[in-house]
Amino acid sequence: MLPVKDAENLILNTIEPLTETEPVTLDAVAGRILAQAVTSELDYPHEDNSAMDGYAARSRDLSSASPDQPVTLEIIEEIPAGVSPRHPLQTGQAARIFTGGILPLGADTIVMQEDTQKDGNQVKIFSAATVGQFIRKQGSFYQSKQPLLPSGIKISAPEIAVLAAMQCREISVYCPPRVSIFSSGNELVNPEDKLQRGQLVDSNQSALKELVKAQGAVAIPLGIIKDEPDLIKSAIAQAISSSDIVISTGGVSVGDYDYIENILTELGGTIQINSVAIKPGKPLTFATFPNCYYFGLPGNPVSALVTFWRFVAPAIKKLSGQKSNLTPTFVKAKTQQELRSGGKRETYLWGKIEAIAGEYEFHVAGGSYSSGNLINLAQTNALAILPIGTKFISAQETVEVMLIS
CATH class of the missing domain: 2.40.340.10 (MoeA, C-terminal, domain IV)
Structure with missing residues (x-):
């Protein structure tokens, strides 16, 4: 029996990531793996803007401002977010500005409204202000044409927000692995079938299909294969010719009806692992073909899920092109x-x-x-x-x- 960590290392060192890519739109990028580093033509913030509701002003006009001796400035315009300033600030002037508003020419500071008192078209400023105070400078978060998102990461909501904000409309991602799944056993029936005495409902295929999809791969359920060598051999041959990974449950132990390891060898596969020192899940098979990887999981439902979480999920992540966070937490x-x-x-x-x-x-x-x-x-x-x-x-x-x- 191979120790668990050795089995994990062997599997991950054997898996070679897929290289085929495709462009997708922003609406279709969720859950995909970036194939190329993303850049944008935009700076972020796009322009100098205010981080506060308050007043845009010139810091040198406010050097003497205090609660006892406020400085009075003329309000020359109002700048909500999304509105371009119309006038540059001159000495003794200020602009009412709201969070996200573009900084007018001449302004170099923002005074938050809690430190002010408006009186008609004038505003009293009760505190001095430093250069750059409460200003988000153009490009301070991101400068155009620099790396924005690295390749090999899985795209989720925060990354989608970044891509949307930076107007990245077409994104290169790796094509997802195709994962075929079947269960073997004469005793198995589908969930919708009438259950006869001695039969068991195949829960593994339903669970594994969802686990595969959760990894961003394409799940291809092949159904239940009876414990007949010719049927199993035909199913495996078809699956390895059209899939990147094949997952089967059952038929990998040492029982009289456990044929899968011999069939894998007959089909040209190389058995890399046939048992792991793990409980549950000892009878785990990992085999390699020129263009496909095979995981034979135990038939017991908990064993199948535990071995998927521990070994198969990391393999799918690496095959998908993901470069980090491969192993469980x-x-x-x-x-x-x-x-x-x-x-x-x-x-x-x-x-x-x-x-x-x-x-x-x-x-x-x-x-x-x-x-x-x-x-x-x-x-x-x-x-x-x-x-x-x-x-x-x-x-x-x-x-x-x-x-x-």
Whole structure:
């Protein structure tokens, strides 16, 4: 069995990012990975503007201003946001200005309105002002043609706001990986089928499809394949010829009906991993083909999800062209219950994590704890990790926790 960290490193060192790109519009860029660094022809801010509601003025006119001896200035115009100033300021003049308003020529400071008193077309200023006070200078946040967003990042709402503000209308992104998914097992039926005695509903394919889509990849569900070597071989051959990654569940252990590893070899694949020292999820297969990667996950529902979160999601991220934040996020938390494991494999116990008084607390899921029981997996958001050799962690002790949402 390969240690968990070694398996992670082997997988990520093997994956080669896709290189095909496509241009997309701003409306279609969410969740995509930037293929090229983005620049803009605009400065940001576009022009000198006010960071406050108040008055634009000349700082040298206000050097003597104080609460006891205010300076009186003539108000020559009003400048709301989006309106171009009409007059340059002369000595003894000010302009009423609002947040975002463009600074008029001659002005070099902003006095916030709390330090002023308006009287008709005049304003009393009760404090001195320094050059540049409350002014957002043109290009102070970003200068045109400089790198704006780097390649290899996943685009979400903040980046979309930046792209929109800087009028980046067409963005080059990597084409998303195509991920085929199938489940194997004679006992499996679809969720909409009538359940007969001895049968099991295939929940893995539904869950994995959504997890794949959440990584920004294209999910291609292939359905349930019966435990017949010819059917499995045909399905895998078709999938590896048309996909960047293939994910199957079931058929990778050592049972009489577990054919997948032999079939992968027959089809020209190289088995890189066939078991990992992880619980749940020991029978994990990772194989490589010239133009495709294959993940054979365990059939037990919790095992399938844990191995996806731990190994497959990072692989999809790297294949997609993402350059950072590939691996899961780990934090330290105090467990609120005793945690136990056999100690022979790195053990992942699912539950909930929450921040209480500045510290993370982990609550292990209640009910029967089994890789075949996905019922108590609902609403969980973290996995507590017990290293190899650790059989027991007391309540209130610190434990490493992997975030899964």
